[in-house]
Amino acid sequence: MKKIGILTFQRASNYGAALQMYALQRKIRDIGPDAEVIDFICPYIFDWYKPFMLKHIFHPRALIGDILNASIKMKRNHQFSSFVKKTMRFSKPVSKSSLSSISDKYDVYIVGSDQVWNPLLTNSESAYFLDFVKEKSKRRSYAASFGVSEWPISSTLPIARLLEEMGAISTREEAGKKLIQSISGNTAPITVDLDPVFLLKKEEWLSIAKKKVGSKSYLFIYAVGNENLEKVYRTASQLAEEKGLYIINLRYGRSIRHSEYQIGHVVYDAGPDDFVSFIANASCVVTDSFHATAFSVIFHKPMYISMPNTSGSRISNLFSTAGIEGRSIGKMMKKIDWDKADRQMEKARRESLSHLKEIIGE
Template sequence: MKKIGIITILNVNNYGAELQASALNIKLRDMGYDNEIINYLYYKHKDYKPEKKSKPIVKIDTITNMKGIALKWIDKYNKVTHAANTKIRKERFDKFHAENTNISKPYKSISELYNANLDYDVFIVGSDQVWNPNTRTSIEPYFLTFAPKDKKRISFASSFGVGSLNKDFYPTYKKCFESLDTISCREGSGVDLIKEITGREATQVVDPTLLLTKTEWESKMVKYESKEPYILMYILTYSPYITNLAKEIQKQTGYKIIRVCFNSVNVEKDPTILNIVDAGPSEFLGLYAGASFVLTNSFHGSVFSLIFEKPFYTIAPATKNNNARQENLLKMVGLENRLVKEGSPFPTDALEIDFTFPSEELERQRQKSLNFLTNAINK
């Protein structure tokens, strides 16, 4: 049996990141492969040790860098001031991985990773924004440059997180891509970028969370008990527009509003909106399964709306250039009309969605992606 090591973004207190990491691990086990996640700590982790070698491989603009520093300190402050909720969240995230995910010992620095002499037959860099040029650390490990050259090195559903790349970065990225034997990308825009940068063909596959069916995810959830229907908001950045849209839908439906918060802090100050701050991944899945409508500006928020077949709107921030992820996803399943630009007039589409075609297309894409994975590992 081939042994597979996966590197991806993990342990970042983010529902999408944790669920996509676990999903690929679970699906490879189901396919009969012995595999584990190589626990290279993400640079935001409190135990990560930055080094000279771990500096970003491309220039980070000043605004992005300053924003990253500010968010890091805000996160530290929130953990101290909301210690009880933070503790419960962490326990629930840890419990989810203990029950579902095979994870190696931690590698706390880039040197530890590169000096580890890892004994896998196949190396896979998994999904999420592992190739994002705005990452404030070296993304070289996410091109499997640490893996032995005589081992198979595959990217599965990896993402740039942006729709375009500064052409000054092309030579650096081209050199990094030389480390990969087989390349797949989560977005069609990423496939196009790889062709432009390297001349190589990449395959578009689905995010690992879509490799698991609704039934499989339901088996891992903690059911959310609610006596009345609810609108679920999963919003990564505060948006009065989305809150107001939720209230508009509430007027039409009478549903209550719940916000599952991205950290342990109450975001919505309106007492009529229920903030859930201590959910782990299993509780997050339960909230999705029970929702009657979803509002989100998160890629994975859109993904789980599709998986659980929940009527939804995805709100694209007006000031950001990384909407390609949502656009690609919704175009793939013929639901482009569910993407709403923040600040635009409230949508008037029907609150119900016919999921017949989206579900059929997701199944086609799931099988295509599983075939890619099987062929890449065994060829």
């Protein structure tokens, strides 16, 4: 049986990161090959999810935040760990220095999805371009995202060479394809594919969602950025009042300065399966998150989007694919034609599945 190694942000206590990882591994295994996630320890990324960060010792406000949220982080990390153990298959942990030991372990290596090619998130870690893999033809990506529209001059990565040494390239956004083409015209053919969460159907996601707790109809809030947060929570409060809805507010931590963001029933320590359940059972969703928007599309939930200034292309690209218009907060809201959205997303899903099969050689 063919063996596939997936490289992604596997230790991030982040809902989108965990759920896209689950979806990609599950779909590859459904297709046929034996897939496992490479447990690469990248300290720059995963230190962010520790209860305490050493560098915060020199930043009093950040240190206070760590103290305030340490127990929350530990509980949430436990929920993520439990989800991963229950649903995923990992390799043994490997560090940067030991990556060479798995350089020919798999028949195909896939990096993606999520912002694995964002040097601002990875500190320009070259491993996410699979440079440790001996055979260049085995280096492949699926729906890898840059998260930036221009390659930052601060990055030390030899980005053109790394892209040219990929055996197959799949990005998540048209902006990513254009960025690659602006960097090099000598790469493998580039496809633009759906985020892995769309490779699984609604019923498959419902199979891991937790049952709804309580009988109240509710609005779900999930805000991850620092842009326009006041608008997100103001909109949520107004909608909840107008529609007579309870509020479930998923947050990553308590805020010292912004008590106005702690509205409704605030949840800090949910796991990835809770995240799916919150959206599946909501009456509507208010968010600035790509993956909360993605699951709103999967579950046909009216969504009210605060479009991020720096990374809004991800959501715009999704809406373009689904044929959804007019869901941005502050603009005229248009009713969603879910039949049209389903048709267009199913077409894109079939194309992405076909590309995935080509990538893994099936």
